[in-house]
Amino acid sequence: MATFQQLPCELITHILSYVKIPTDLINVALASRWLYSVATPLFYEKLIIAIRIGLPPIVWDADTIFAKLKPQWIQYVREIGIVYYYPDGEDYLAPWYLHIPDTDLKTGWAIDGPAGLDRKQIGQTLFNDQLVEKLITRIPPGQLRAFNFDTRHTMDLYSVDISIVTVRALYQYQNTISQLKITLRGDLADDCTVYDFPCLKYFKFEVKDRSSAEQYHCIYALLSSCRNTLEEFHCHTDMFDNPFVELSLSTAFEDAYKDWRGCEKCSQRQLLRGGEKEFGLPRLKVWNCKEMDQAFFEFCFKSGIVRDSPLKNFLTQDAEGNALGLFSKYSKLNISELFPSLEKYPNNGLGLQKYLETFEGLLKIIVSSFRGRKFGIAWTAGLKHHADSLKQVHVKLTGMRFPVKVLEELGRNCRGLEVFASEMEDGLPRCIFNKDVFPNLQYFHDTTYIGSPGWLDIPLHSEQCLSLVNSALRHEIRKGDLSETLKIVCFGIRTVRNEFSTQRIVQGHAFMVKRSAYVIEEEDDYIGCIPHWDAADAGLYYKNLRLDVRRLEPLEYLEVMDHLGGHTDLYG
Known part of the structure; x- marks a missing residue:
């Protein structure tokens, strides 16, 4: 401890910042009085x-809505995150969360119709006023670095959102924040002058209703303000149809851009900083608009906003629902060559293949919803150009399934591949268990529906899935080519969000494969079954090798996926 205390305080703080679980940070703080003084600011x-x-605002007390706000939060807070929870989810909330309102209050009955909407407006006004008065304006200037308000999947009558009052307060009092997540409702476009955040590095906006030119007027104002700092740009929408259907796709973004360029209200501060009404984003590395129409990106490219951006991660979706995601290791993605490959129904995917050969260092690729038999799988030949870097491949084609032969060829060409997910042509491919074909594969996900897609609540019996895994393992054990890296095998996993905004698996099964040393006195070539042990559902042993196969429970599966990097693109 004495040696540790001799380290610079900044270095100690940086080391403790890797402690992500609050309870672990509490244990560190309670270890000594000196560690308490260092860890406490990190905890708060x-x-x-x-x-x-579901709580009618009539029971909200304006004087106590933030009454349980701890002084330490105001003293040390650097990030504010606002989330929703349902009454039956109170037991899952951490004790260090600030509950709004207090969980001891009774909900009463919800009121529908105009009266309910009026009460929602009362609650929204009350919440935003209190948020500004009791919290945002009391935080020391320059201390707050992130403000995240995620309202996705929240359809409750009484759910509230941030208003222009809160955005204006962030603009006036905390204009050094570097991360901002908001839901871009129509009323937030009433004042374009507040979208001036010159230190922003990460910006995510969510569209929950129809988009408008006025909203994108504000987006251009914000992007212009942080042109020299912005590194990540994200957009999402809860709508299943085209969010721009009520706009003229050919002119909507251009009209909004012209309006912004001619606006004298929101440009004054930017012009004082030496800005111009035309701009680029020279530091932008991530463009994630998978759930938006590609037309927005095309306009940003043609107008010069992202033409010279050093993009490493790129997700987009066209009007047909075709999505393409590219994650590069170190190279600048060759965006200028991308658009020809995204034309409607490319010639057997050759456009994408040629595009993949124009740059190096691809880490991950997502190809989703392209019309399979017209798009084909010829583009996979372009992945050979990224054999030294490629780690993940996610494919979802409409009208065809991924051939096992092509999968095997992909494995032999890209030796570093760790994750593969697609709808397979012939069920579980045994080649994924073969170390000569996939020497580094860790996670395989067959997204094919098992049985009738209409029977989502009647999944294939887990024992049948388990027998397929065991059969493939036995085959490769006998050949002596069993993979040493494969850990998880999934069949037809589909997760949905129920009315409580929590995910559950409605179909399919996930299995974890664990290897361990095991010495037996039987014949060396004997392959036997292991009785259930340590919660294992099945197992095999051969010579000094022991394999346990265990089913993953839904919540456990989601935790494993988060640990592996999420892979949320597989869940639909």
């Missing part, structure tokens, strides 16, 4: 405000 730097769904 992230404030989670949990808003209870």
